[in-house]
Amino acid sequence: MTADHATTANSQPWLHQRGREIQEFGTVRQFPLALSYDARMYSCQRLNRVLADTQILYALYKKHHWLVRGHTFYQLHLLLDKHAGEQLELVDGIAERVQTLGGVAVGDPRHVAEITEIPRPPDGAEEVPAMLSRLLAAHETILAEAHDAAARAAEQGDDGTNDLLVSEVVRTGELQAWFLAEHLVDTPLVRA
Numbered sequence: 001m002t003a004d005h006a007t008t009a010n011s012q013p014w015l016h017q018r019g020r021e022i023q024e025f026g027t028v029r030q031f032p033l034a035l036s037y038d039a040r041m042y043s044c045q046r047l048n049r050v051l052a053d054t055q056i057l058y059a060l061y062k063k064h065h066w067l068v069r070g071h072t073f074y075q076l077h078l079l080l081d082k083h084a085g086e087q088l089e090l091v092d093g094i095a096e097r098v099q100t101l102g103g104v105a106v107g108d109p110r111h112v113a114e115i116t117e118i119p120r121p122p123d124g125a126e127e128v129p130a131m132l133s134r135l136l137a138a139h140e141t142i143l144a145e146a147h148d149a150a151a152r153a154a155e156q157g158d159d160g161t162n163d164l165l166v167s168e169v170v171r172t173g174e175l176q177a178w179f180l181a182e183h184l185v186d187t188p189l190v191r192a
Helices: 003-008 037-067 073-100 109-115 128-155 159-182
Strands: none
Touching (some): 037 073, 037 109
């Protein structure tokens, strides 16, 4: 170690740094992916919409996991948390696909709120059937967007985006919607 280095070395972090924005949201960088600029731009726009809605669905699952009440509390508390975890995995996968295409994934919750198509729930606790219905409506919104975006991505030759949307977003969403919908069937518990 040189004398100059010894006197300038410091373990103090460089705090409060400010930098310039190096890529604007809504743009894509050129990567060697054998996909056109237009295909990558289109996929990033559609994926960011699905990403925003999926982040909101994740938050709804967590909210309802915390606030669920009644005789099905234990089962739904566990199920909603499991579904939230699966949605969080989707959030990461969708965001990484946007980045892979050279885009900028929507990440700030305030920006997500500007983009999402899922209506805001009441701030307080709702009855369980209303919570489940709200989650089902959010799933349907995402599924409709994902089906359309997957088909259009395939038309543009973006097989990776198509695969992510169909294999992950659609299949996970359909399965979760089925589990939720079955909780809204009114059948007797002890008598036929």
